Amino acid sequence: MNTHGQRTDSERVVVTGMGWVTPLGHDIETVWGALMRGECGMAPITHFDARTFPTSFAAEVKGFDVAPQLKDPRAHSTAGLNSQFALGAAAQAWAQAGLSERPARNMRRVGIYLGAGEGVIDTPNYLATNLGAWDPAIGKTNGVEWAKLGHSLMGAASEIEQEPNMPLAHIAREFGVRGPSYNCLTACAASTQAIGEACSILRGAEADVMIAGGAHTMIHVLGITGFNRLTALSTAGDDPTTASRPFDLTRGGFVMGEGAGMVILETLSHARSRGATPLAELIGFGSSADSYRITDIQPEGRGAAAAMLQALAQAGIDPRGRRPDGRPWVDYISAHGTGTKENDSIETLAVKRVFGELARDIPMSSVKSMLGHLIAAAGAVEFITCVLAIERGMLPPTINYTTPDPECDLDCVPNTPRKAQVDTCLSNSFGFGGQNDTVCVTRFVE
Amino acid sequence: MRHGAPRTFVTGIGPVSGFGLGIDPLWKGLCDGVSAIRPITAFDASGFVTSVAATILPEHFDIRSIVPKSHRKATKVMARDIEIAVAAAHTAVHSAGLTTKGTAEGVPPTIPPDRFGCHIGAGLIPADADELACAMFTSRTPDGKFDPEAWGRTGMPNLTPLWLLKYLPNMLACHVTIIHDCQGPSNTITCAEASGGLSIGESLRVIRRGDATACLSGGAESKVNYMGMLRQTFAQRLARVPAGASGTEAVLPFDPTACGTVLGEGGGMLILETEASATGRGARTFAEIAGFGASQCCCIDTVGGDLSGAGEDIAAALECALDDAQVRPEAIDAVVPFGSGIPSIDAAEADALRRVFGARAGSLPLVTIAPQAGICGAGASALAACVGAKCVAEQKLPARLNTKGSKALGVDADARAACAAQLRCVVVMTSGMGGQTAAIVMRRVP
Numbered sequence: 050m051n052t053h054g055q056r057t058d059s060e061r062v063v064v065t066g067m068g069w070v071t072p073l074g075h076d077i078e079t080v081w082g083a084l085m086r087g088e089c090g091m092a093p094i095t096h097f098d099a100r101t102f103p104t105s106f107a108a109e110v111k112g113f114d115v116a117p118q119l120k121d122p123r124a125h126s127t128a129g130l131n132s133q134f135a136l137g138a139a140a141q142a143w144a145q146a147g148l149s150e151r152p153a154r155n156m157r158r159v160g161i162y163l164g165a166g167e168g169v170i171d172t173p174n175y176l177a178t179n180l181g182a183w184d185p186a187i188g189k190t191n192g193v194e195w196a197k198l199g200h201s202l203m204g205a206a207s208e209i210e211q212e213p214n215m216p217l218a219h220i221a222r223e224f225g226v227r228g229p230s231y232n233c234l235t236a237c238a239a240s241t242q243a244i245g246e247a248c249s250i251l252r253g254a255e256a257d258v259m260i261a262g263g264a265h266t267m268i269h270v271l272g273i274t275g276f277n278r279l280t281a282l283s284t285a286g287d288d289p290t291t292a293s294r295p296f297d298l299t300r301g302g303f304v305m306g307e308g309a310g311m312v313i314l315e316t317l318s319h320a321r322s323r324g325a326t327p328l329a330e331l332i333g334f335g336s337s338a339d340s341y342r343i344t345d346i347q348p349e350g351r352g353a354a355a356a357m358l359q360a361l362a363q364a365g366i367d368p369r370g371r372r373p374d375g376r377p378w379v380d381y382i383s384a385h386g387t388g389t390k391e392n393d394s395i396e397t398l399a400v401k402r403v404f405g406e407l408a409r410d411i412p413m414s415s416v417k418s419m420l421g422h423l424i425a426a427a428g429a430v431e432f433i434t435c436v437l438a439i440e441r442g443m444l445p446p447t448i449n450y451t452t453p454d455p456e457c458d459l460d461c462v463p464n465t466p467r468k469a470q471v472d473t474c475l476s477n478s479f480g481f482g483g484q485n486d487t488v489c490v491t492r493f494v495e
Numbered sequence: 496m497r498h499g500a501p502r503t504f505v506t507g508i509g510p511v512s513g514f515g516l517g518i519d520p521l522w523k524g525l526c527d528g529v530s531a532i533r534p535i536t537a538f539d540a541s542g543f544v545t546s547v548a549a550t551i552l553p554e555h556f557d558i559r560s561i562v563p564k565s566h567r568k569a570t571k572v573m574a575r576d577i578e579i580a581v582a583a584a585h586t587a588v589h590s591a592g593l594t595t596k597g598t599a600e601g602v603p604p605t606i607p608p609d610r611f612g613c614h615i616g617a618g619l620i621p622a623d624a625d626e627l628a629c630a631m632f633t634s635r636t637p638d639g640k641f642d643p644e645a646w647g648r649t650g651m652p653n654l655t656p657l658w659l660l661k662y663l664p665n666m667l668a669c670h671v672t673i674i675h676d677c678q679g680p681s682n683t684i685t686c687a688e689a690s691g692g693l694s695i696g697e698s699l700r701v702i703r704r705g706d707a708t709a710c711l712s713g714g715a716e717s718k719v720n721y722m723g724m725l726r727q728t729f730a731q732r733l734a735r736v737p738a739g740a741s742g743t744e745a746v747l748p749f750d751p752t753a754c755g756t757v758l759g760e761g762g763g764m765l766i767l768e769t770e771a772s773a774t775g776r777g778a779r780t781f782a783e784i785a786g787f788g789a790s791q792c793c794c795i796d797t798v799g800g801d802l803s804g805a806g807e808d809i810a811a812a813l814e815c816a817l818d819d820a821q822v823r824p825e826a827i828d829a830v831v832p833f834g835s836g837i838p839s840i841d842a843a844e845a846d847a848l849r850r851v852f853g854a855r856a857g858s859l860p861l862v863t864i865a866p867q868a869g870i871c872g873a874g875a876s877a878l879a880a881c882v883g884a885k886c887v888a889e890q891k892l893p894a895r896l897n898t899k900g901s902k903a904l905g906v907d908a909d910a911r912a913a914c915a916a917q918l919r920c921v922v923v924m925t926s927g928m929g930g931q932t933a934a935i936v937m938r939r940v941p
Contacts, residue, residue, distance in 0.1 A: 101647030157811055161791065167619055167664075176631065176641040183628035190624045195721050196542025205729035212619055212726075213664070213685040214929035221793040221930060227808055229789035229815075230931050231693050234617070234685045235665045242682055249700055255789075255815070270643060271622070274651055275659030336706070338613060338672040338681035343569055343660060352678065355609060359706065482660075482669035484681050 052365035053332040053491075058318040062248045063327035063493055065320050066148070066313035067433045068141025070134045070264075071420050072108035072306050076141060081437050084445045085466045089419050091289035091304050096268050097172065104282040106289035107268045108306035108421025113137065125219055127206035129168040134309035134426070135216035135264035136223060142260065143224055146313035151323040153258045153315075160228035160256040161217050162247035164239025165309075166265030166425035168211035174202040176270075216264045216309075228256045234425060237385070238480030239263050240310060241428030245334030245360075245488050247314050257319040262429035266307035273305065279344075281389060281481075291449050293422075295386035295415035296393050296461040298454035303387040306421025310429030312436075329436040332473075333366070333489030335359025341483060346391055350399025353385075356485040357403045357475060364489040366473070368404045377407045379489075380469065381438055383431040383476040384461075386415025386447065387422055394456040396477065401459075412469065414447040414462035428478035432488060435474035439492050444469050500703035504940060506778040507591025507766030509583040510881035511715065512868045513549030513759055516556045517586045518885055521868070525882065525893035526913040530743035530867045532757050535719060544728055544735045547742030548719045549759035549869030551579070561585045563597055566674050572657045573670065574620045575760070579874065580667035580715035581674065583764040587711060588675060591766035592778060596676035604676065605776065606768075612679035612707035613672050614698045616690025616714025616762070617664035618873040621722035630654045671711060671764075679707040688833060688870065689789075690714045691762060691877025692925045692933025696787040698767045708772045713880070715762030716872030723758070723872070730928060732756055732837050732870075748834035748863040749841045749901040749908040756835040756865055762874020763881040781884040785920065785938035786820025788812040792930035802839060802926055806846025809932045813851050813924055816934035822920055824852050827859065827936070829892060829916065831883045831923040834863035834908065835870050840926060845904035847924075860916065861908040862886060866896040876925035876933060883923040883937050890939075892916045 068076075072090025073083040083090075090108040099105045115133040116122040118140035125136060143149065153159045182195035209215065214232040221230060229250055235242050240263025247261035267276070276282045283292040283302035294300040320327055337359065339352035346353075361368050366378045385396055393415075401408045416434055423430055434445055443466050450463035473491040480486075510517065513531025514524040524531060531549040540546035558570050558578045562585075573581065588595055593605045604611075634650035636642045660666055665683040672681055680701045684690045691714025698710035718727060727733050734745040734755030747753040773780055792808035802809075817824060832844045848856040864882055871878055886892060894913045901908035924934040 098643045099647065101644050102651070103647070105647075157790070160789075173641070176627075179624050179628040180631060180635060180639065180641060182624070183632055185632060188625075188629065190538070190628055190721070192539030192721070193542040195624065196540075196725070199721065199725045200542075200728070203725065203729075208722075208726045208729050209928075212687060212929060214687060214927070214931065217686075217791075217931070218929045221791045225793055227791050227793055227811065230686075230791035231697070231789070232685050232931075233682050234663075235668075235681070235683050236663055246682070246697065246700075249704060253700060253703070270641075270646070274646075274654065275662075277651065278654055278656045278658055279660070280656070336680035336682070336701075337609070338668070338678050340608065340672045340676050340678045342673065343572065343666070343669060344657065355678065480665060482663060482665040483672060484665060484668070484683075 061317035066142035066146025089290040129210035138309035138311035164243035164263035235484035236480035239425035241478035241486040262311035263426040264309035265425035296457040298452040327493040333360035333364030339483030353399035360487040382413035502770040509587030510763035512761040528894035587764040597674040610708040612710035614694040618716035687927030689927030690873035709768040713764035713877035717760035746836040759869020782887040782937040786936035788815025809847035810850040812932040820936035
């Protein structure tokens with residue numbers, strides 16, 4: 050594959066629209082403003098009664114109504130929370146890209162690549178069915194009783210909405226998309242992977258425009274239970290707003306978030322043909338698998354480093370080189386930075402492995418300190434923060450940073466945002482299960 | 496296909512189906528006109544519209560004997576879908592004659608680990624009903640409902656700490672990449688029945704762009720469980736099979752009297768490899784993956800699973816695949832369609848075939864495996880791809896069952912015995928619930 054600089058306009062991929070629905074707001078300006086003020090979206094969980102759970106707080110999306118953004122809200126009346134977030138973010142991105150006024154040449158060459166998670170379980174009815182059919186005398190579920198309860202308690206719409214490709218189906222329907230469409234689910238890496246593969250589809254001339262991103266919520270009984278049992282969630286609940294502490298010595302796990310991030314990617318030649326304004330250019334993507342253990346990250350950061358190196362190679366960037374003015378070629382890394390002991394120290398190690406001595410000169414912050422961890426949607430939201438950092442010359446901070454950790458000794462932009470010349474960023478996402486993805490985005494230059 | 500991209504060959508196939516592990520029992524069963532549809536014995540399914548499925552039997556494989564000793568403990572956290580994927584990968588690796596960490600630890604692998612990718616189509620894996628209900632039974636209100644307060648206080652530890660890891664869709668790829676040390680690009684596609692086909696398309700893209708030399712590619716799923724059966728019932732996809740009926744005559748692809756499908760368990764993994772790697776090691780080649788196409792249907796009933804009216808969209812994927820392979824429709828000698836026996840989808844597929852092949856659709860042989868192997872969810876298109884590759888390699892078409900009136904839809908799918916055939920190219924196409932279609936052109940390698 051040609052590296053950046055050797056690509057033709059039909060191989061260059063630009064971002065022309067962005068949108069997000071997050072715990073800190075439902076549009077680009079509101080959320081960016083909150084990030085620049087170091088605000089935090091965490092609070093006690095309201096989606097269900099979590100008061101006695103080891104973790105009773107999360108970063109929930111508040112007061113969001115997708116209907117005003119839709120052409121025909123009735124067409125999406127069955128949409129679950131996941132799909133609503135996806136539709137809201139996609140509608141913003143579609144609008145910013147001006148795809149209604151200056152449409153794509155051919156809707157068969159408009160595709161979708163999402164990293165969306167499964168929909169929300171119909172918890173009360175699902176659990177009522179399972180508990181009602183359980184026969185404690187024999188220690189087994191009574192199948193006939195389960196079928197009877199399941200058919201009567203659960204409903205078609207909410208069950209089908211749990212399929213992970215439903216956000217994609219809703220978006221296709223809303224915008225009339227008929228090109229290549231995928232949903233991937235590689236846990237926390239999903240939407241970064243979606244953006245990367247969407248870029249690959251565009252470069253391979255399979256499409257002119259791709260809607261890419263992710264949506265997810267796991268703030269439900271079984272989601273919080275699952276991560277609590279894995280001891281991956283922060284349980285420091287005295288003040289939820291200080292619970293997510295990436296790179297800090299006192300960090301104790303991530304805080305669950307929810308929401309969606311979507312971007313419009315298109316080939317430069319297509320963007321030019323319809324007069325769209327490039328916001329940034331996507332120049333590199335790397336993907337790897339840890340291939341190590343089910344529960345642990347490869348301790349030397351092998352997989353994470355491989356993803357970063359592959360993205361940089363595709364971008365034509367020498368990680369050990371400097372620009373003529375002395376700056377590293379990468380100005381900012383949006384860290385995966387979950388706030389778990391293991392992730393943050395290994396990510397630090399991996400970044401050093403890639404950039405060597407230069408690693409210390411590259412700011413690397415985690416917006417998960419403010420937004421929580423949007424799981425499958427995290428990567429897309431963080432990609433958008435990279436584009437905004439380039440556009441506005443500001444770096445979002447890592448808040449709640451109080452105690453340095455010698456194993457996380459890079460510049461995490463502690464506590465306050467920073468003005469900076471930002472031309473090129475990496476965005477890292479590492480999935481539970483070992484999938485690692487990095488994308489490289491840069492300022493668009495003709 | 497882009498100029499200069501490597502040709503990609505199928506050098507190994509690892510189907511897992513109701514016939515057992517590997518291509519030999521499957522091929523024999525298909526050619527002999529035998530059906531693997533049988534009564535479900537894993538649980539009492541008599542409360543559902545059907546109590547038959549093409550199930551994998553305990554004697555077909557023992558997961559503990561398949562995985563290397565170092566991974567044996569991890570079998571405890573494998574849901575059935577993960578077991579199927581691991582078994583399929585094992586079979587595919589052996590079929591291709593590859594040495595991996597999983598076949599011989601400590602021996603240099605055939606494919607360098609960082610050049611070995613893995614793309615797996617996966618479904619929504621439901622929690623084991625017995626495990627969940629047993630753990631939650633003590634967390635009930637006096638009237639028998641789930642009590643989150645009690646669950647948070649005392650119940651949650653009843654679930655094993657790694658409980659969540661059995662059910663994340665990307666854990667299929669997690670286990671497979673660990674066992675075979677695939678450190679290259681890895682993804683999990685979750686687009687219902689199209690997942691396996693889209694995964695093969697993604698592996699092809701990754702190999703063509705130079706990011707991998709070989710990929711394990713396919714999909715696996717079993718919906719033969721309470722939630723899977725309920726959701727498929729809600730989606731109105733299942734044929735009603737009265738208690739006591741064998742079900743082997745229940746699925747009638749493209750027949751005017753068709754009334755739904757029967758589920759199967761299984762899927763398959765394929766080894767996709769560059770021509771240079773395959774020829775360099777003298778590998779047996781089943782077929783070339785000559786072209787790939789994908790599309791999205793946005794017809795009014797997409798959300799909810801009805802693909803009726805989607806013929807134009809399915810045809811678009813097919814046309815993209817033919818363009819990519821640089822072959823004309825006349826070069827296609829057989830098609831492995833989804834062929835589920837779900838009337839609306841059969842009609843859409845037949846419409847697509849007529850659009851692309853014109854009058855020739857009436858005599859273009861279709862390979863319909865659903866009456867024998869059922870529909871294996873996210874594994875369906877991967878299983879079909881294994882069969883397609885075998886057809887090309889053997890220059891033979893397996894038997895077809897049940898259907899008598901496919902002429903009404905203008906296609907050739909009526910029951911008949913297996914026969915020799917000259918097959919230059921075979922297309923495998925699958926449309927999944929949610930509207931995604933994947934089409935693959937497999938070409939004979941002389």
